[in-house]
Amino acid sequence: MKKFIFALGVLCIAGCSDYQSIKTVDYVDLNRFMGKWYVIANIPTFIEKDAHNAFEIYQKSSDGKITTTFRYNKASFDGELVEYHPVATVVDDGSNAIWKMQFIWPFKADYRVIHIDENYKKTIIGRIKRDYVWIMARTPDISEEEFNEMLNIVRLQGYDSRRLQRVPHQYEPKELVWRT
Secondary structure, eight states: OHHHHHHHHHHHHHHHTTSOOOOOOSOOOHHHHOEEEEEEEEEOOTTTTTEEEEEEEEEEOTTSOEEEEEEEEESSTTSOEEEEOOEEEEOOTTTSOEEEEEEETTEEEEEEEEEEOTTSSEEEEEOTTOSOEEEEESSSOOOHHHHHHHHHHHHHTTOOGGGOEEOOOOOOGGGGOOOO
16 A cells, blocks of 8 residues: 555656746845736636736745735626735745745645846746746736737747736726835
């Protein structure tokens, strides 16, 4: 029985290693990365389908982890407000670009910063499985040219960009202000 469990474990590990490497950014300045990010487009997880006004807020906690507030309206701009509070752990101290995001204990999801512009205004978060991706910005809208540039980066990372969905946003000007 022990041999069977060992063999099953080896198969699971081997099956998980079939993914080609995904290129992350060289370095993430965590202090600059903290704050509010609007989800511009994504390949949504099951909890994000039909999300409107989606954004995330990252904050460093005293234990070195990153607390996250993920909020959106379900199905419409006036839909039910949904909020989650996952916690991230940076697992690559050299670059700070690879995180493990935990929504439910004990499961941790792969979370990789695969692009960030030099001004920390736009970012792309991906996963090695290439099943989900998030294009995010500090504002709820970016130009079509900027979006197409980000879309090209997503494609170059091996994603099927046809699965990408724009996330609708509608805000009053006062709601755009967020201070750290």
